[in-house]
Amino acid sequence: MKTFNVPVIYRSPLISAIKQQRKQEDRMKKDFTPTALDFGPLKILLARHFGFCYGVENAIEIAFKTVDENPDKRIFLLSEMIHNPHVNNDLLDRGVRFIMDTAGNQLVPWEALVPDDIVIIPAFGTTIETENHLASLGIEPLKxxxxxxxxxxxxxxxxQIGKKNYTVIVHGKPKHEETRATFSHSQSNTPTIVIKDIREAEQLAAFIKGEGDPETFYTLFKGQYSPGFNVATDLQRVGVVNQTTMLATETQAIADYIRQVMIATYDLTEETAGDRFADTRDTLCYATNDNQTAVTGMLQEAADLAIVVGGYNSSNTSHLVELCEEKLPTYFISAAEHMVSAHAINHWDFHHKKELHSAHFLxxxxxxxxxxxxxASCPDALVEGVIRRLLSFYQLEHKADELVTI
Incomplete structure (x- = not known):
């Protein structure tokens, strides 16, 4: 796989050494057990896969290269490039400005842009409408x-499936930048609807089976279906794609469920299911899948608690937290300094969007x-920082340096 030129501030000699050793031992990536770092009074079980994915490293390389090569130009990002505050703040410190926030609210008026400005499209992509708007301002949208x-x-x-007359069902968070972009691109080819979870899949199934009042559909899914969506005709042939950072198991469960609904509704067999349901399982992101499977493998081990590091508005990170919360006390932090001491930690409750303070977390x-x-958008350097911070509570920080040479 291609390697990227990512700023050294995001790298970690400690984590690189650990990842390199695991890669040598498991080149086919079939072993999802964690790496055990035993320091005596503290034992850290580090997930087999975590941190920057291909797409994030690609985005970081392009963005920082663009800044370096264009010192005399105004540079804008449509919105946060990735959902990690450290990376985004580094770009802001370099003079980059955000045109919109993550919800799509305007921060810089479109009319303030000129053709000579540089606009970077973030890793989530953007809508066709935004691409066209940039072009109308004289800015090449995909440069x-x-x-x-x-x-x-x-x-x-x-x-592909839209051109074969399938309606696209997008499993994603309706307000997430990536889902908004996917919805825009999909609806340009075929009727499209966004569902956020298995509950909405079950609600949608009632309309597929002809059991729901059509008017109820337009209320239930307001703002989540493409213009002109016809509930009577547009749910007869469907396929499921996803926001790549969703729980891969949930996307697959939704796809399997909708497939069975189509089979039952239209009296199909396993062999003829494709007449009504498009096979789209290859849209699952490898990094999302690997990171989530690694957490599942990690949770097979006995432990006292879990710590998940990442941006608080990061979808893929929140799903890792969800998995851990099912089995253990879990602390979602964006950096080591949130561990105030061995007795106190400030951590994020993504369910209620608020910071919590917990005592005696160790x-x-x-x-x-x-x-x-x-x-997947968290720099390895932050993970090393968390390890060192934890070790400092036991006066063992020097042990981290010994691991670099493994």
Missing amino acids: YNTTCPFVERVWNKAE PEKEQVTILLTSG
């Missing part, structure tokens, strides 16, 4: 494009075991 190739693969799959016992992972 500085950091859209993740795996997001573009979803768009391509949606276009149990008092002979050996404390912690599961540790991070999101």
Whole structure:
């Protein structure tokens, strides 16, 4: 796989050494057990896969290269490039400005832009409407494009099945930048609807089966379907694609469920299911899948708590938190400094969008075991910082330096 020129401030000699050793031992990436770092009174079980994915490294390389090569130009990002505050703040410090926030609210008026300005499309991609608007301002919309190739693969799959007269069902968060972009690209080819979870899939199934009042559909899914969507005719042939950072298992469960609904509704067989349901399983992102599977493998081990590191508005990171929360006390932090001491931690409750303060998060016992992972937009340097911070609570920070030479 291609390697990228990512600023050294995001790299970690410690994490690089650990990842390199795991790669040598497991080149086919079939072993999802965690890496055990045993420091005596503290044991850290580090997920097999975590941190920057291909799409994030690609975006970072393009963005920082663009800044370096254009010192005399105004440079804008449509919105946050990735969902990590450290990376975004580094770009802001370099003079880059955001045109919109993550919800799509305007921060810089379109009329303030001129043809000589540089506009970078973030890793999530953008809508066709925004691309056209940039073009109308005399700005080449795709010249500085950091859209993740795996997001573009979803768009391509949606276009392929759309041209075969399938309606596209997008599993994603309706307000997320990536989902908005995927919805825009898909609806340009075929009727499209966004569903956020299995509950909405079940609600949609009632209309597929002809059991729901059509008017109820337009209320239930307001703002989530393409213009002109006809509930009576546009749910007869469907396919499911996803926002690449969703829980891969949930996307697959939704696809399997909708497939069975189509089979039952239209009296199909496993062999003829394709007449009504398009096979789209190859839109699942490898990094999302690997990171989530690594957490599942990590959770097979006995531990006292889990720590997940990443941006608080990061979808892929929040899903790792969800997985950990099912089994253990879990602390979602964006950096090491949120661990105030061995007795106090400030962490994010993404369910209610608020910061929590917990006391005595490290149990008092002979050996404390912690599961540790991070999101796909989180620099490895931040994970190393968390390890060093934890070690400092036991006066063992020097042990981190010894691991660099493994």
